[in-house]
Amino acid sequence: MKKEGHPEYTECEISCACGHKLMTHGVMPSMHLDICSACHPFFTGKHKLVDTAGRIEKFNRKYKTAGSTSQTQAG
Secondary structure, three states, X not given: OOOOOOOOOEEEEEEEOOOOEEEXXXXXXXXXXXXXXXXOHXXXXXXXXXXXXXXXXXXXXXXXXXXXXXXXHHO
C-alpha cells in the first residue's frame, strides 16, 4: 500500500456566519457555514407563519371570473 495515500485527519474548526464556532475532526483545517443550528429558525423556534388563507383567497378571486366565463361559453 502506498504511503501518504490518505489525507491528514486533524482538528477542524467550523464557523458560522452568526459567529457560532464548533470544533470537530476532519481533513480540512476549517470550514465556513452560512447557517447552523444556533441561528436556523427551525431550531431556535422563531418560525414565520405564512398567510396561506390570503393566498387561497387571492387565487379564488383571480380565477373566479375565468371559471364563470368558460361555463357560459360551453353551455
